[in-house]
Amino acid sequence: MTDLSNQSPLAPPRSQWLNVWDQLKKHKGALMGGGFLLFITLAVLFGPYIWTLDPQKIDYRARDFRPVYQLLFDADAKAAWGHPLGTDQLGRDGLANILAGGRTSMAVGWAAMLLTLFIGTMIGVIAGYFKRLDGPLMRLTDLFLSLPILPLLLVAVTLFRQPLRANFGPEGGMFILIVAIIGITSWMPTARIVRGDVLALKEREFVLAARSIGTRPGAMIWRHLLPNVISPIMVSATLGLAAAIITESALSFLGVGFPSDFPTWGKMLADAVQRMEEFPERVMLPGVAISLTVLSVNYLGDGLRDALDPRIRGR
DSSP states (O other), rough: OOOOOOOOOOOOOOHHHHHHHHHHHTOHHHHHHHHHHHHHHHHHHHHHHSSSSOOOOOOOOGOOBBOOGGGTTTOOOOOTSSSTOOOOOOOOHHHHHHHHHHHHHHHHHHHHHHHHHHHHHHHHHHHOOOOOHHHHHHHHHHHHHHOOOOHHHHHHHHHHOOOHHHHOHHHHHHHHHHHHHHHHOHHHHHHHHHHHHHHHHTSHHHHHHHHTTTTOOHHIIIIIGGGGGGHHHHHHHHHHHHHHHHHHHHHHHTTOSOOEEEEEEEEHHHHGGTTTOOTTHHHHHHHHHHHHHHHHHHHHHHHHHHHTTTTTTTT
């Protein structure tokens, strides 16, 4: 017989989130993306308290300054160390506008992403759990998927811009309008993913056992279904954040977003187009900021998808 008295006790079960973190650490793109997303978020939140120049201050004596790095290529460039990223045609500081515009774009992105997740998760869970509501909700989802998003956004902004501006101010009204429009037109992929997972989960043994002891639908959804669909929701969150940032930038670029004197990355692109041949950096700086932010979010979402999927975890 085997002597079990000298054997060590079994190790306690390992947390699922520790396994997810171990897998995520192996994805270099996700780590770089998450690090850059954290950096840009902290920069736009706390940067204006460090770089205290007013992004809206007009100084005609300092207009059309080039970024300081242009001195490496052109010794005669009109640059000033007080404006490391240069100024625009009105003398407004480029770094201050990048930080202020990033704060607006990121705020819209995060708020629209949360609204998208709420609507998509709610519709997906209800459609997956209640069979009689599955057909109507999925047909509604198909209807929204068939709508042309950009024309719909332009029409909605045109119709509701003035009432919301009158009630909440120019900036607050446009923030509410843009977040609401992006959220209402972007929830469909999340709903379909969550519905598919709920359809599979509600036939699992633990759900059938909970139903057999009389668990109500609300408690069933909150205690048993939602915790088990958190993985696709987190992946959808990253993709929704990237889509919201791009949509807000597109609206601002087209001139139907925030007021003309309110900085966003898309508005900076629109203002720089007219003189992009003479000052190409005015297009490159906000464009690179948008591209790197969206790329970092996509890399983070790709890593989270791999880490949260138990079928491919550990490969």
